[in-house]
Amino acid sequence: MKTLITGASGLVGSAVLRLLLDCGHDVRAMVRRGSNRANLSGLELEIVEGDLCDSGSLHNAVANCRYLFHIAADYRLWVPDPEQMYKANVEGTHNLLRHATEHGVKKIVYTSSVATLGIHPDRSPANEDSPVSLNDMIGHYKRSKYLAEQEVIKLVSDIGAPVTIVNPSTPIGPRDIKPTPTGRIIVDCLNGKIPAYVDTGLNIAHVDDVARGHILALDKGKIGERYILGGDDMSLKEILQKICEAGNRPSPKISIPHNLILPFARLFELWADMCGIEPLATVDGIKMSKKHMFFSSRKAKEKLGYQSRPAHEAISDAIKWFQLNGYLSN
Numbered sequence: 079m080k081t082l083i084t085g086a087s088g089l090v091g092s093a094v095l096r097l098l099l100d101c102g103h104d105v106r107a108m109v110r111r112g113s114n115r116a117n118l119s120g121l122e123l124e125i126v127e128g129d130l131c132d133s134g135s136l137h138n139a140v141a142n143c144r145y146l147f148h149i150a151a152d153y154r155l156w157v158p159d160p161e162q163m164y165k166a167n168v169e170g171t172h173n174l175l176r177h178a179t180e181h182g183v184k185k186i187v188y189t190s191s192v193a194t195l196g197i198h199p200d201r202s203p204a205n206e207d208s209p210v211s212l213n214d215m216i217g218h219y220k221r222s223k224y225l226a227e228q229e230v231i232k233l234v235s236d237i238g239a240p241v242t243i244v245n246p247s248t249p250i251g252p253r254d255i256k257p258t259p260t261g262r263i264i265v266d267c268l269n270g271k272i273p274a275y276v277d278t279g280l281n282i283a284h285v286d287d288v289a290r291g292h293i294l295a296l297d298k299g300k301i302g303e304r305y306i307l308g309g310d311d312m313s314l315k316e317i318l319q320k321i322c323e324a325g326n327r328p329s330p331k332i333s334i335p336h337n338l339i340l341p342f343a344r345l346f347e348l349w350a351d352m353c354g355i356e357p358l359a360t361v362d363g364i365k366m367s368k369k370h371m372f373f374s375s376r377k378a379k380e381k382l383g384y385q386s387r388p389a390h391e392a393i394s395d396a397i398k399w400f401q402l403n404g405y406l407s408n
Contacts, residue, residue, distance in 0.1 A: 080106040080124070082143040082183075084174070085150030089254045089261070090189065090246060092117035093289035094147055099123065101293065108139045108150070117253050130170025131162070133177075140178045147292060148174055149189040151226075153219060155259055156360045160218040167222035172229045179239040186241040187295045190227045192281065192306060192373050193220040195245060201279070203311060203374035206245070206304050217362035227304075234302045242299030244292055247308035247373050250392050251285035252399040264396055267318055268325040269407045274332035275314045276339065279370035282317065283309030284392035287385065294382040305378040310389035313370075317393075324394045325406075339364050 081098055085091035086107035098105050099121060108128040109115060118125065128135035130150060140146065152166040171188070178186055196210030215221040233239035254261035260280070266272050291307035299305060312320075315333070322329040339359060378384035400406055 079144035081145040091149040243304035247281035249285040278367040282389035308375040309386040311372040
């Protein structure tokens with residue numbers, strides 16, 4: 079029987095896909111019509127077209143599948159039409175997992191995010207049990223992923239959906255074709271477009287370690303449980319320093335207060351609304367940057383056997399890929 083994977087053309091999905099193929103899975107990848115399929119080129123797999131907003135296509139995609147990795151999501155920090163994000167991330171997740179359960183899929187690994195978790199004001203690493211509510215979610219992406227995770231938990235309870243949840247932190251590495259918002263930081267930094275930074279922090283993980291965590295969750299993860307798949311906690315200043323060291327560039331030296339950027343973010347959003355282009359900075363992005371997103375992967379390490387390499391290796395591998403694929407100016 080097949081192993082279905084959604085989001086296989088993206089950063090995390092393509093890494094999981096390669097591990098599944100290495101492990102001998104017969105893989106079916108669901109991709110949207112017109113999507114960039116460069117990460118699927120040359121791989122032995124079945125490709126089916128589908129859309130999280132099209133329930134009929136989901137019904138067909140899960141047919142004759144033993145396992146499901148639901149990795150696809152609408153991941154943007156600015157959206158001109160937020161309703162589409164909720165439709166894909168919340169309704170689409172509900173419909174896909176319901177269809178999969180009804181078709182007898184044996185195990186589902188759902189890719190959530192640390193964005194759905196609580197964080198600690200003292201900047202100590204948070205875990206799967208750190209208190210959080212919908213009111214803590216800043217921006218439509220975080221709200222949609224939080225609501226989607228709640229739908230998943232409800233499906234486990236109501237219809238016995240065989241789901242294990244993984245919460246990746248901030249994965250970076252090869253094949254970031256979009257690139258993701260974090261990959262964009264690397265590209266912009268090395269292209270001289272980040273002259274300063276704000277006081278914020280992220281948990282950086284190599285995408286291949288996150289992918290391995292997905293496979294471990296399939297093999298060892300308990301139904302209804304969630305596991306943080308992370309790496310190293312780093313301030314943005316430290317991240318930029320590591321990027322510049324690896325790319326042989328001078329590191330930004332100027333720290334800018336959050337509140338100084340907010341008025342500019344509002345202007346950027348107004349211009350984006352008029353022109354239909356992504357703003358250079360968003361109000362939600364600045365608000366989120368006031369928080370340090372630090373997390374512990376202790377549960378995944380103890381229960382799944384998850385391991386993570388140093389963040390500088392993830393940064394180095396990402397830079398090498400961006401260089402080879404023409405994302406950097408020189």
